[in-house]
Amino acid sequence: MKTSWVLIPVLLATAGCATVGGVPGDPQSDSSFSVPASPDPAPAMSAPVQQESFGPRLVQSAAGGLPALAIPLGGSLYQPVTGGLPVIGIPLTP
Helix, strand or coil: CHHHHHHHHHHHHHHHHHCCCCCCCCHHHCCCCCCCCCCCCCCCCCCCCCCCCCCCEEEEECCCCCCEEEEEEECCEEEECCCCCCEEEEECCC
16 A cells, blocks of 8 residues: 555656657647758858957057057057056057
């Protein structure tokens, strides 16, 4: 009798898991995971833009003022070689 109390919930749980899937032939309720075929399996990616030199550059500050010699930090942010706060600017030299 004790084994039937253990066996009944186990059987109900497995039967419930087996019926959770979709109805065969019904494409909207298909529970299997399928990946659609892609016409181009490996799309071409453009190469990232690389800076040719990470050395100091002559930079014109976006706020105006005199150009400064600065090291690129990424994007339009430059660290002046003389110290101080980073500046947002446009490089005047490559």
